[in-house]
Amino acid sequence: MILDSLLPATASTYASQIDQLFDVITVLVGIPFVIACSLFFSFIFRFKKKEGKPALYITGNEHQYTKWIHGAHVPILLFDVVIVVMAVNVWYTIKQDLPEANSTVRVIAQQWAWTFVHPGPDNVIDTADDITTINELHVAKDTLYHFKLESKDVLHNFSVPVFRLKQDAIPGRVITGWFEPTVTGEHDIQCAEICGIGHGLMPARIIIESPLQNAAWAQENSPLAIAAASESESESESKSEQESEQELAAR
Amino acid sequence: MSTRPIATTRSAAGIPTARLAVWWIISSEIVIFGGLLGAYIMHRLAHGIWADYAANTNTMIGATNTFVLLTSSLFAVLAHQAAEKGDGPKAANFLYLTTLGGLIFLCIKAYEWNYEISHGMTITSNTFWSFYYTAAGIHASHVIAGMIIMLFVARTAKKNLELQRVEIIGLYWHFVDVVWIFLFPLLYIAK
Amino acid sequence: MAELIPVEHADGHEGHAEHHEMSFTAKYIFPLDHKMIGMQYMFTGMFMAVIGGFFAYAFRMQLAFPGMSVPGWGEVTPAAYNSLVTNHGTIMIFWVAMPVLIAAFGNYLIPLMIGADDMVFPKINRLSYQIFLLSSFVILSAFFVEGGAFGGAWTAYPPLSTKAEYNLTGLGSTIWITAVFLEFVAFLLGGINFITTAMNSRAPGMKMWDVPMIVWMIVIASILFMLSVGPLLAGGIMMIFDQNLGTAFFDPDRGGDPILWQHLFWFFGHPEVYVVLLPAVGIVAEVITTFSRKKLFGYRTVLYTAIGTGVLSFTVWAHHQFIAGIDPRMANVFTVTTLLISVPIAEMMFVYIATLYGGSITLTTPMLWALSFIFEFLIGGITGIFLGASGNDIYMHDTYFVLAHFHYTFYPIAIIGTYAGFTYWFPKMFGRMMDDRLGKLHFWLTIIPFNLIFLPLFVLGAAGQHRRIYNFENYPELSLPWMQDLRQIATISLCVMLGAQLIFFYNVIKSWTSGPIAPKNPWQANTLEWTAASPPPHGNWPEGLPTVYRGPYEYSHPDRKGSDFWPQDEPA
Ligand code: HEA
Numbered sequence A: 001m002i003l004d005s006l007l008p009a010t011a012s013t014y015a016s017q018i019d020q021l022f023d024v025i026t027v028l029v030g031i032p033f034v035i036a037c038s039l040f041f042s043f044i045f046r047f048k049k050k051e052g053k054p055a056l057y058i059t060g061n062e063h064q065y066t067k068w069i070h071g072a073h074v075p076i077l078l079f080d081v082v083i084v085v086m087a088v089n090v091w092y093t094i095k096q097d098l099p100e101a102n103s104t105v106r107v108i109a110q111q112w113a114w115t116f117v118h119p120g121p122d123n124v125i126d127t128a129d130d131i132t133t134i135n136e137l138h139v140a141k142d143t144l145y146h147f148k149l150e151s152k153d154v155l156h157n158f159s160v161p162v163f164r165l166k167q168d169a170i171p172g173r174v175i176t177g178w179f180e181p182t183v184t185g186e187h188d189i190q191c192a193e194i195c196g197i198g199h200g201l202m203p204a205r206i207i208i209e210s211p212l213q214n215a216a217w218a219q220e221n222s223p224l225a226i227a228a229a230s231e232s233e234s235e236s237e238s239k240s241e242q243e244s245e246q247e248l249a250a251r
Numbered sequence B: 001m002s003t004r005p006i007a008t009t010r011s012a013a014g015i016p017t018a019r020l021a022v023w024w025i026i027s028s029e030i031v032i033f034g035g036l037l038g039a040y041i042m043h044r045l046a047h048g049i050w051a052d053y054a055a056n057t058n059t060m061i062g063a064t065n066t067f068v069l070l071t072s073s074l075f076a077v078l079a080h081q082a083a084e085k086g087d088g089p090k091a092a093n094f095l096y097l098t099t100l101g102g103l104i105f106l107c108i109k110a111y112e113w114n115y116e117i118s119h120g121m122t123i124t125s126n127t128f129w130s131f132y133y134t135a136a137g138i139h140a141s142h143v144i145a146g147m148i149i150m151l152f153v154a155r156t157a158k159k160n161l162e163l164q165r166v167e168i169i170g171l172y173w174h175f176v177d178v179v180w181i182f183l184f185p186l187l188y189i190a191k
Numbered sequence C: 001m002a003e004l005i006p007v008e009h010a011d012g013h014e015g016h017a018e019h020h021e022m023s024f025t026a027k028y029i030f031p032l033d034h035k036m037i038g039m040q041y042m043f044t045g046m047f048m049a050v051i052g053g054f055f056a057y058a059f060r061m062q063l064a065f066p067g068m069s070v071p072g073w074g075e076v077t078p079a080a081y082n083s084l085v086t087n088h089g090t091i092m093i094f095w096v097a098m099p100v101l102i103a104a105f106g107n108y109l110i111p112l113m114i115g116a117d118d119m120v121f122p123k124i125n126r127l128s129y130q131i132f133l134l135s136s137f138v139i140l141s142a143f144f145v146e147g148g149a150f151g152g153a154w155t156a157y158p159p160l161s162t163k164a165e166y167n168l169t170g171l172g173s174t175i176w177i178t179a180v181f182l183e184f185v186a187f188l189l190g191g192i193n194f195i196t197t198a199m200n201s202r203a204p205g206m207k208m209w210d211v212p213m214i215v216w217m218i219v220i221a222s223i224l225f226m227l228s229v230g231p232l233l234a235g236g237i238m239m240i241f242d243q244n245l246g247t248a249f250f251d252p253d254r255g256g257d258p259i260l261w262q263h264l265f266w267f268f269g270h271p272e273v274y275v276v277l278l279p280a281v282g283i284v285a286e287v288i289t290t291f292s293r294k295k296l297f298g299y300r301t302v303l304y305t306a307i308g309t310g311v312l313s314f315t316v317w318a319h320h321q322f323i324a325g326i327d328p329r330m331a332n333v334f335t336v337t338t339l340l341i342s343v344p345i346a347e348m349m350f351v352y353i354a355t356l357y358g359g360s361i362t363l364t365t366p367m368l369w370a371l372s373f374i375f376e377f378l379i380g381g382i383t384g385i386f387l388g389a390s391g392n393d394i395y396m397h398d399t400y401f402v403l404a405h406f407h408y409t410f411y412p413i414a415i416i417g418t419y420a421g422f423t424y425w426f427p428k429m430f431g432r433m434m435d436d437r438l439g440k441l442h443f444w445l446t447i448i449p450f451n452l453i454f455l456p457l458f459v460l461g462a463a464g465q466h467r468r469i470y471n472f473e474n475y476p477e478l479s480l481p482w483m484q485d486l487r488q489i490a491t492i493s494l495c496v497m498l499g500a501q502l503i504f505f506y507n508v509i510k511s512w513t514s515g516p517i518a519p520k521n522p523w524q525a526n527t528l529e530w531t532a533a534s535p536p537p538h539g540n541w542p543e544g545l546p547t548v549y550r551g552p553y554e555y556s557h558p559d560r561k562g563s564d565f566w567p568q569d570e571p572a
């Protein structure tokens, strides 16, 4: 309720789970907070200094008073348990569980750009028809993706707010995670871990299309398809683009 | 008239203030070495190949140094005993012997490092050697610090002054010794 | 070498030889008197707070009005933005919160409150301050070297912080870690003093449970600090070696592990937040009991919750690393421990609220500060729960929600808590009363803007705004008009708040020079410092040190007729 009213979209299978968790936590910490605050302010006003009305002498050992304080443990612990159970549940879904993928993309972070390797028309990564793009990730709706996240230099963080997804990229490691887009649209990808001077200059876009559109895009942009096509302006253009990308990737 | 703060003469906890302080120093030092060695152990477990690197350390030299340090600790105990009996000059002599032990330790260490470095095993060779030199180096700097303080303490003890300091520096020296007892198996024996 | 000194001066032999006619240098530049050292810490911390506040002003202006030339700074380039944020965070925590809350109040108050004439190791005390002062120069010097100050965030994650080709600040990163290292050494030395003094030098008759809460809290905080900082000191050495000797502790290309630093940092970093929290709640305990004329509700409860929080704080560090690439199963453990911390802290806050019950409350300036601490900290605390819930932190991590969370904890601690203590003990420290009307004006003009700065940042954080980004125009979803409006509200509020600090400085100078002379015990409080002259002379009680007959919070005791307080040193 709260998060999805602030964000442009709720675009992954698990995004609404996080939104729900956020709402539940808001309520569960809100209740004790409101009670504590109302007591707090009412005490301040009720017990303002008045002539001839001395303060009470309470040591804090009297059962009649302590039962209120100690009694509060019970609901707080209970609320904690609820929050933990829900949080662990969400966590498990997103980070621990790795459902079978329909497709895999490689996400490579570096100072200060994103390289995305799409599997191409054959839907298999690391083959000749892989499509490499910079700062633009193309995915299909209702398709379960694995992402393989790497970094070439320092820590970065692959963050897709509409998916409510975040994962640090660590040089020397390949971290696998998953997402499944549920609505089409074009949204921000952000780098959410400080990575040097250009950290604020590492935006990318995620383009979620219908599976058909996505397939068409893959068909059109696959390096094989481009090579097979007869010479044309667009070809040489995309080639040089491709080359510069490879250069970047080799850095 | 020398007025020391009355605060320093009190002992509400029943433990002399100086001893209390040295225990606190030791516990914060334990955490320093704990962090370092904990990190080392985690790496060691994760990289089987480190055993091969560790094979290049000289267990004989390590063992000798352990012996040297343990002996010097013994002198520190003797110094404490002498101080308890009020025999300042004797305590001072034992402290000098302890310092000598530290010096021998450092000389052996210098020989060892010299050999290793000249054979291409330097602090940048790989992470094992980085840990090796860092851990032993931090320990050696504690040995040096301990020796310097010890010389000061011995100087006053010789005049039969401030004998309670002998125990304090002894405690610290034992701690330095114990750190080595941890370093020795971790760096030299586990292969 | 740190270890040297206690042994060297173990008995403070030469201690107070310079009793008579101390020269200016002996009294003000190289003092041994705990009060003067406390003041040195206080004013150094205040100076650093102004610098940290100025940095916040510079980068917040850039966020609200991107690309503008900020008056007093100039254009905020991406590199400058990063180093401003980094040094703002570092300075506020290590050069403001720590020195003021622990060292300044600790040095000033511990001997006075336990009825001693000084610290047990005056010379270590002086050395501690000198190392601290040196470290302040070191951290600031980075702004004047080639390449500028370090900009890799106050957490200094490698490889960014270890490789100059990545952080592009050359010397800056080494200066940063060196300064932090020195600062830690200074506080280890100071901590030894606080702990041993409080344990050993209590006045005759003062039992464990008669020690005022602030003293307990500073001692517990010092212990926490000593037990948690070690790994980071080791890590600091490793980082300096990585930067300058070419080792590869944190370099994944050559067999190192960048995550190792994160563990070493947060193993210290989380206890550290309670290191600064505890002294602040200690101050609040003193102030609210005095101004509600009530005994602290459950003295031991507060103590046990503080100790419980301290112990638990060692088990939660990885909640900062949920999505940093640690084993995902570990996150479950750390979620549980993190949420458990809410239990002792909630209890502590409830105890404070309960202390107000049945009181006779006067809303003086210090009382307003102390009360607002409780309220604002509750907001900071409950928002920590959102972050501790691992599933939610996947989204929340490194957003401004985190930022607002910790400003709602740190600000109450470092600024509100400090103001509470400062205004409360001002009569004791300077021998004059502070102007209450100006004080209240300053209070309201600080507390309202404070909320107006950080409440919008909660909203922005929930909307996905990330930290350490110098210009949100590059992110279409973060540069919506309503977001920019909130940013401007925050920045303008900050300017108002900074302006309001001038009232404070004016009030301090005016009251110090021409305020009404303060009596010994202007607040009619019980603790021992109020039985010394205002300000206390060298040696605190030249007429003889006090003896203690009862606990510190015996207000409105039924056996005591004719007055609602009962000083600790008054024979029964
Ligand atoms: C003094 C400062 C301080 C304090 C006291 C706290 C207190 C807490 N903090 Fe905070 N924290 C920071 C300073 C502080 N923190 C800083 C500086 C960072 C960011 C570092 C960085 O990345 O730069 C941070 C970041 C941070 C994170 C990491 C976020 C991220 O980067 O992804 C987390 C996650 O668990 C967290 C949790 C908590 C919790 C659970 C508490 C608890 O102690 C709070 C407990 C208090 C309460 C809960 C309130 C009282 C209770 C009630 C009113 C009852 C109701 C409660 C329930 C029903 C549960 N904090």
Ligand code: HEA
Pocket: C042, C043, C045, C046, C049, C050, C052, C053, C056, C057, C060, C085, C086, C088, C089, C090, C092, C093, C096, C097, C100, C152, C153, C154, C155, C403, C407, C410, C411, C414, C415, C418, C419, C422, C453, C466, C467, C468, C469, C470, C494, C497, C498, C501
């Ligand atoms: C104690 C800690 C503390 C305090 C008090 C503050 C105070 C403030 N902070 Fe800071 N902040 C941090 C700790 C703190 N901060 C940390 C750790 C970070 C993270 C850094 C990083 O990412 O690496 C951060 C980052 C940070 C950012 C994030 C930047 C980014 O990520 O891009 C922002 C943005 O708005 C911000 C704003 C502010 C503002 C407006 C204040 C204002 O409240 C400041 C106003 C200042 C004053 C009001 C000072 C007045 C005091 C006096 C005049 C002296 C009184 C003294 C005595 C009596 C002794 N801070």
Ligand code: CUA
Pocket: A109, A110, A112, A155, A156, A157, A191, A192, A193, A194, A195, A196, A198, A199, A200, A202
């Ligand atoms: Cu990449 Cu921040």
Ligand SMILES: [Cu+2]
Pocket: C269, C270, C273, C316, C317, C319, C320
């Ligand atoms: Cu934490």
